[in-house]
Amino acid sequence: MRKERSTNAMNEQFLFGVCELNSAIAVISGRWKSQIVYSVSRGYNRFHLLKRELPNISEQVLGRQLKELETHAILVKKEIAGTVPTGIEYILTNKGLDLVPILESLCNWGKAYEGKEIAACG
Amino acid sequence: MRKERSTNAMNEQFLFGVCELNSAIAVISGRWKSQIVYSVSRGYNRFHLLKRELPNISEQVLGRQLKELETHAILVKKEIAGTVPTGIEYILTNKGLDLVPILESLCNWGKAYEGKEIAACG
DNA sequence: GCAATAACGAACAAATTTGTTAGTCTAATT
DNA sequence: AATTAGACTAACAAATTTGTTCGTTATTGC
Numbered sequence: 607m608r609k610e611r612s613t614n615a616m617n618e619q620f621l622f623g624v625c626e627l628n629s630a631i632a633v634i635s636g637r638w639k640s641q642i643v644y645s646v647s648r649g650y651n652r653f654h655l656l657k658r659e660l661p662n663i664s665e666q667v668l669g670r671q672l673k674e675l676e677t678h679a680i681l682v683k684k685e686i687a688g689t690v691p692t693g694i695e696y697i698l699t700n701k702g703l704d705l706v707p708i709l710e711s712l713c714n715w716g717k718a719y720e721g722k723e724i725a726a727c728g
Numbered sequence: 729m730r731k732e733r734s735t736n737a738m739n740e741q742f743l744f745g746v747c748e749l750n751s752a753i754a755v756i757s758g759r760w761k762s763q764i765v766y767s768v769s770r771g772y773n774r775f776h777l778l779k780r781e782l783p784n785i786s787e788q789v790l791g792r793q794l795k796e797l798e799t800h801a802i803l804v805k806k807e808i809a810g811t812v813p814t815g816i817e818y819i820l821t822n823k824g825l826d827l828v829p830i831l832e833s834l835c836n837w838g839k840a841y842e843g844k845e846i847a848a849c850g
Numbered sequence: 851g852c853a854a855t856a857a858c859g860a861a862c863a864a865a866t867t868t869g870t871t872a873g874t875c876t877a878a879t880t
Numbered sequence: 881a882a883t884t885a886g887a888c889t890a891a892c893a894a895a896t897t898t899g900t901t902c903g904t905t906a907t908t909g910c
Contacts, residue, residue, distance in 0.1 A: 614759070614868055614895055620784050621763055626838030627831055628763055635757040637736070637898065641743055641750055653857055662742050667899065669858050679841070691906050694857065701841045708833045709749055715830060716748030719801070719823045736865055736898055759868065775887055789869065791888050813876045816887065 633678045638663055638671050640709055643680060643698070647706045651696045672696065680705065755800045760785055760793050762831055765802060765820070769828045773818045794818065802827065 608615055621628035634640045642656060650659045656668060663671075675681050680702040686693035698706070730737055743750035756762045764778060772781045778790060785793075797803050802824040808815035820828070 609895070612868095612895060613870090617759060617784050617868085621760070624763060624782075625766065625835055626842060627766060627835040630834040630838035631756060631762050634753060637739060638743070640753050641746060644747065644749060654855075657856095660746075662739050664899065665856095665858070666860095666901090670898090673858090691856070701837075704837055704840070708830065708837060711830045711833065712752040713747055713749040715823075715826055716752035718826070720748060731865070734865060734898095735900090739898085776885080779886095786869065787886095787888070788871090788890095792868090795888095813878095813886070 633680065634705070634709070636671065636674070638667065639675060640712075642668075642671055642675065643702060643705060644709055646681060646696050646698055647703070653694060653696075675702075755802065756827070756831070758793065758796070760789065761797060762834075764790075764793055764797065765824060765827060766831055768803060768818050768820060769825070775816060775818075797824075 618628075618632070622632070634643070638660065641660065645656055645659050650656050653665075653668065653672075656672075657663065657665065660668070672681070672683075676683065678701075679699050681696045681698050684695045684697050686695050740750075740754070744754070756765070760782065763782065767778060767781050772778050775787075775790065775794075778794075779785065779787065782790070794803070794805075798805065800823075801821055803818045803820050806817045806819050808817050
């Protein structure tokens with residue numbers, strides 16, 4: 607549980623107030639989160655498909671990350687009609703869909719400077 | 729210190745291998761980091777200016793974050809000639825400069841969906 | 851009946867990040 | 881001579897994130 611009045615939590619709130627950038631980053635930070643969003647966007651949109659894509663994640667952690675993404679309205683759960691037991695699909699919301707191209711930019715940025723930890727000065 | 733062989737650390741490495749997206753996010757995650765990059769890009773490029781911009785950060789934490797950004801080659805330190813004691817400027821590298829527009833997209837994305845935690849489904 | 855698959859939730863523990871306390875060094879100012 | 885400003889570092893403690901163990905529900909396959 608969060609301690610709402612810890613320095614850490616208050617600093618987080620302060621930054622949220624400074625610029626939406628900081629809330630945005632808070633949403634996509636976290637060990638598996640942006641990779642999950644990216645995978646879902648590419649069609650790996652069910653629990654077992656994500657498990658297969660990310661073999662090192664435990665089911666419990668996957669469930670937790672998905673729930674957090676749902677809380678932040680990046681994706682929604684949808685029951686697949688006519689399946690027994692009811693299958694669940696994860697669908698990106700508009701918010702989630704709009705995030706995907708930004709993640710792609712980040713990916714390209716990462717690739718462009720791969721291994722160049724000591725970059726030339728601009 | 730990091731435990732190189734913890735599950736957590738190994739999962740991080742795994743994700744770095746899956747897509748550069750994950751290393752990119754790792755670089756900009758962290759309580760103050762992207763805000764610092766953004767502030768530096770807007771001219772708050774000295775230790776004391778950043779302290780004034782982010783009054784809640786302690787000097788120790790600011791120093792640490794700046795050092796990490798330096799390690800990831802987002803910015804470099806530069807001595808200001810002719811100042812006594814030597815003043816230090818922080819300059820964004822090309823890598824850092826290329827990051828700024830992405831941070832701006834994230835900021836706009838955050839603004840667009842501000843408060844809309846329960847978004848319409850795409 | 852027993853195991854497996856799909857999809858998780860709760861509680862606890864380990865790892866990591868963030869913040870705090872104390873201290874450094876130089877030079878100008880009071 | 882003491883204080884202040886700029887720019888930090890190291891070591892420790894608190895907070896938070898990540899991973900683990902155990903358990904659940906329901907249906908199909910052997």
